Every structure is written in structure tokens, then in C-alpha cells.
Amino acid sequence: MRTLILYGAGKNAVKELENVRKAGYSPVSFCDADPDKQGTNYLGLPVNSLETIKEAYGDFFLWVTLASENKYNAFDYLIRQGIWTEQILNYEEYSRYEGCSLLETQLVVDQNSLFHCCYVGETRNDPPKLQWREQIEDTVNAFLESRNQLIKQIKHGEVEKTPCAGCPSIKEGAYSDVKGISSLSFGFDSPCNLACYYCVHRNAVNKISVEAESQIRSFAWKEFIRCLEQKGQLAESSTITLAAGELTCDPRKKDILDTVEQYHLAILTNAVLYDDRIAALIARPGSSSTVSVDAGTKETYRKVKGLDAFERVFANLRKYASQGSNLTLKYIFLPENCNTENVEGFIQNTVTCGVKNIYISDNIFRTKPHSDEDMEQMAKMVTLARKNDIQVILGDEIGEDKQRLIQYL
CATH class of the missing domain: 3.40.50.720 (NAD(P)-binding Rossmann-like Domain)
Structure with a gap:
């Protein structure tokens, strides 16, 4: 052999x-x-x-x-x-042409619509959204038709006629001749046990509209996923992301996990609650969890997240890490946490709980560039992480400040 x-x-x-x-x-x-x-x-x-x-x-x-x-x-x-x-x-088999990897491989689902991406880097264009049809199969068919038409337009030089005009994700590259979904993200506006002040989904703990809750509870998870499978759009190697709200306190947690556990999972959780089943699922190769901590002190955590749970979160993170869970801790730079005390506290707690990956992000509603002092704090976090053998991921949300950050390292 x-x-x-x-x-x-x-x-x-x-x-x-x-x-x-x-x-x-x-x-x-x-x-x-x-x-x-x-x-x-x-x-x-x-x-x-x-x-x-x-x-x-x-x-x-x-x-x-x-x-x-x-x-x-x-x-x-x-x-x-x-x-x-x-x-x-x-x-x-593949072909080279002008295209977009998100458009080719991704599907994002919420209670109102289906869309191809949630790009928030250098452009704020909304992606084309498809409203739910009465029947799930009709919805899936309409999505596939819309996606394929958009790919065709961009491929043939008509990107300016589409909502994707000006998006930096559009570029010439090699793309598969067989179209399929390698990343399926569910972003339902489900209940949460925090009240992060920057969150786009809610303004208070567990406040979600009656209409949204009705749609969430009635959503036929199994039928939707099986429909994608039958149409050759979803394979076992695909990754399903569970985002928006908090899965650990969702009343449909068991049904959801029963439906998606055969796939690679990316679970966004705040780690306020520990869950043995989630720990086992995200310990599998190819699965993971991202936890947005956004603070390095108890006081800042309470201000940003709306709950006094800083120590509980890191205690749960230690439990997840001890079970072999694949974890990434996210830090959204905000006015409240962009200082030495929080940056050093975050890295110190990351080291203590045994997590080896961090994701540096930004507030998507920020309207002006970061100050030099802000950039110095970001650079400090990168430097401290590297000194402690922690892998750093710089999120697209940082935008043009990525290049500025390099000057401070």
C-alpha cells in the first residue's frame, strides 16, 4: 500500500x-x-x-x-x-471562477428566513434573505434555486446586480462543481439566561416575542434536516452550528441534540450552566464550542453580561476542559473591557482553566476606529496569549483594524 x-x-x-x-x-x-x-x-x-x-x-x-x-x-x-x-x-471536480465560499457552502437559518451569510467585516450589506414558505420542502427548493441563481450571476460578472456587490468575500478561486452545505447554522432567537448589552437578539433576560417562540417551538428540525439530506445538500461531514440564545436552558435541548448529534457540532454557549451531554459532544474530533466571556474581572462581566456569574463560568470551563472538550474563548472588545486589568485577567483565567484557543472580536455596532490605546490592549492580549501557548484567532469583525493591530505587535 x-x-x-x-x-x-x-x-x-x-x-x-x-x-x-x-x-x-x-x-x-x-x-x-x-x-x-x-x-x-x-x-x-x-x-x-x-x-x-x-x-x-x-x-x-x-x-x-x-x-x-x-x-x-x-x-x-x-x-x-x-x-x-x-x-x-x-x-x-472543481472550476475556477469569481465566487464566494460562504455562498457556495453555508446556510444560516432563523425563525424568519434563510440566508447564505452574516458577513459583518468591511461591508454591512444585508445578504439576500428567503422567507419561510408554508411547506419545508418548498422552502428548501426556493433556497437552492435562489443560491444557484446568485452563484451564476456572480460567476458571469453580474455581481453589481446582486446584494453581494462590494463584498470583499467575492473573489476568484477554485470552487466545487457539486454544490452542497458544509456549514449549517441555526440562529433562532431562543431563550437566554444572560442579558449582554450588545446582543442584537434581545434586550432583557428571557424576553422573546410570543410569535418568535411559537415559530421556534413548531419548527420541524428533523423534517428540515432530512429534506436537505435527501436533496444531497448535507453530509455527515457537515458542521451544524447552534447559535443565538442559550442551548443549555432551551426547553427543546434534548430534541435538538437528538436530531443533530450525528454531525460535527459548533455550539455557542455562555457556560453559565454545565451540561454533560454537550461536554461529550464537543469533545469529539471536528466538534467544538465557542464561549463569549468578554471580561477579565467579576465586575466587568456583570456590567457586560448582566449577571454575576464570572467565577461560575470559569469553573464550568474547567469542567468542560477536563472532559476533553474543544473550547475557544471569545473576547469582544468593548469600552468596558478594553483595559489592562481585564485583558490580563482574561488571559490568566484562560490559562488556569486549560483552554488553548481564544477568538478576538469586536462590537459590530462600533461606528468609529479604535484608539491607539485600544489597539495596544488588543496587542497585549495577543502577546500574552502567545507567551502562554494559546492560539489566537482574529475575527473578521475587527475589519481594517486587523492591519493596524500588526503594527502594535
């Missing part, structure tokens, strides 16, 4: 490694084009350049671990480097 090499030593490799092993393969190395990764180890395997792989193994197969459009761009790169399509075990 020829040697198997994994191409792409990144976050999605955790999920793909599971798929590779399910298929009965035992990879011997990663291959990555990033010089900073070459010569290191990832997930217990060495990371080498393509040139090193060719010299060391000669006759080998590749499995591309990258996600979404990155996977197809990797196919394109490898073929240009002389790799045959037959050598790539998970190769899929």
Missing part, C-alpha cells in the same frame, strides 16, 4: 484525520506550504514541505484536509505542482 500524506496542517485537519482513520488509512506525515509549519509536529505527525515529501516517499497518496474553498484551491495548487488527481484520495 502506498504511503498516505495529509495535506494541510490546520484546524480542519482534526476533523479530517477522523475521516481518514474511518476509511482505514494510517497517515505518516503532514504536508504544508507554510514554511513556519514545516519542520514542526502536528497531531503527532511531522510536517514537511511538498518537496521533502516527494524526495522521502516517492510513491504516495495525498488527502487534503482543508475546508471549503481552501480545499479546492489546494487541489488547484497541487495539480500545478505536478500531482496527479489520482494521487489525491479525496479529490473532487
Whole structure:
């Protein structure tokens, strides 16, 4: 049997490694084009350049671990480097054109509509939204027709005629010839046990409209997901995101988890309540949870989140981490928390509870650029995280300030 090499030593490799092993393969190395990764180890395997792989193994197969459009761009790169399509075990047909990876692979669902993205970086254009039809199958059919038409318009140079005009996510790249949903996000305005003052979904704890609650409770989760499966739009390797509201206090928690547990899950929780089942689900390869903490002190947490639960949250995070849960702690920079005390407190508590990933975000309603002092605090958080071997993700919400941040590091 020829040697198997994994191409792409990144976050999605955790999920793909599971798929590779399910298929009965035992990879011997990663291959990555990033010089900073070459010569290191990832997930217990060495990371080498393509040139090193060719010299060391000669006759080998590749499995591309990258996600979404990155996977197809990797196919394109490898073929240009002389790799045959037959050598790539998970190769899929693709084409190069002007497009958008979110449009090609994502579906966001709330109680009012279906849409392709919630882009909030350099543009504030609303994505085209499709209202729910009376029948779920009619809704799914209408969504697929709308999506495919939008892809076609952008592909043929008519992006200015669409709601996507001016969006920086539109770019030339390699996209799959077979359209499907790799990321399905449910954003129902369900009950929550916090009252974060920046939240777009509610203004007070557990305040949700009677109409919205009726729609949420009557939503046929199983029928909707099965309909997508039957139309070839959803596979077991897809990721389902559960967002908006708080799943741990949702009365339909069991039914929801029963319906989606076969998929990779991304669960957004505030960790005020601990849940054993969620801990087990997000400990699986390819599944995870993001917890928006937004504070480094008890006082700031109470101001921002509306509840005195800072210590309880970090106690629960320690429990999740001890169960092997894949966690990322999110920090939305706000006027209340953009100071040394909160930045240092957040990193210190992150280290103490054993979490190795943080996501730095921004208030999407911010109307003016960050001050130099703000940027210094962001840079301090990045520096402290790196000193403690914590991986830092800079969210798209930061927008143009991403480039400014580099100057402060």
C-alpha cells in the first residue's frame, strides 16, 4: 500500500484525520506550504514541505484536509505542482471562477428566513434573505434555486446586480462543481439566561416575542434536516452550528441534540450552566464550542453580561476542559473591557482553566476606529496569549483594524 500524506496542517485537519482513520488509512506525515509549519509536529505527525515529501516517499497518496474553498484551491495548487488527481484520495471536480465560499457552502437559518451569510467585516450589506414558505420542502427548493441563481450571476460578472456587490468575500478561486452545505447554522432567537448589552437578539433576560417562540417551538428540525439530506445538500461531514440564545436552558435541548448529534457540532454557549451531554459532544474530533466571556474581572462581566456569574463560568470551563472538550474563548472588545486589568485577567483565567484557543472580536455596532490605546490592549492580549501557548484567532469583525493591530505587535 502506498504511503498516505495529509495535506494541510490546520484546524480542519482534526476533523479530517477522523475521516481518514474511518476509511482505514494510517497517515505518516503532514504536508504544508507554510514554511513556519514545516519542520514542526502536528497531531503527532511531522510536517514537511511538498518537496521533502516527494524526495522521502516517492510513491504516495495525498488527502487534503482543508475546508471549503481552501480545499479546492489546494487541489488547484497541487495539480500545478505536478500531482496527479489520482494521487489525491479525496479529490473532487472543481472550476475556477469569481465566487464566494460562504455562498457556495453555508446556510444560516432563523425563525424568519434563510440566508447564505452574516458577513459583518468591511461591508454591512444585508445578504439576500428567503422567507419561510408554508411547506419545508418548498422552502428548501426556493433556497437552492435562489443560491444557484446568485452563484451564476456572480460567476458571469453580474455581481453589481446582486446584494453581494462590494463584498470583499467575492473573489476568484477554485470552487466545487457539486454544490452542497458544509456549514449549517441555526440562529433562532431562543431563550437566554444572560442579558449582554450588545446582543442584537434581545434586550432583557428571557424576553422573546410570543410569535418568535411559537415559530421556534413548531419548527420541524428533523423534517428540515432530512429534506436537505435527501436533496444531497448535507453530509455527515457537515458542521451544524447552534447559535443565538442559550442551548443549555432551551426547553427543546434534548430534541435538538437528538436530531443533530450525528454531525460535527459548533455550539455557542455562555457556560453559565454545565451540561454533560454537550461536554461529550464537543469533545469529539471536528466538534467544538465557542464561549463569549468578554471580561477579565467579576465586575466587568456583570456590567457586560448582566449577571454575576464570572467565577461560575470559569469553573464550568474547567469542567468542560477536563472532559476533553474543544473550547475557544471569545473576547469582544468593548469600552468596558478594553483595559489592562481585564485583558490580563482574561488571559490568566484562560490559562488556569486549560483552554488553548481564544477568538478576538469586536462590537459590530462600533461606528468609529479604535484608539491607539485600544489597539495596544488588543496587542497585549495577543502577546500574552502567545507567551502562554494559546492560539489566537482574529475575527473578521475587527475589519481594517486587523492591519493596524500588526503594527502594535
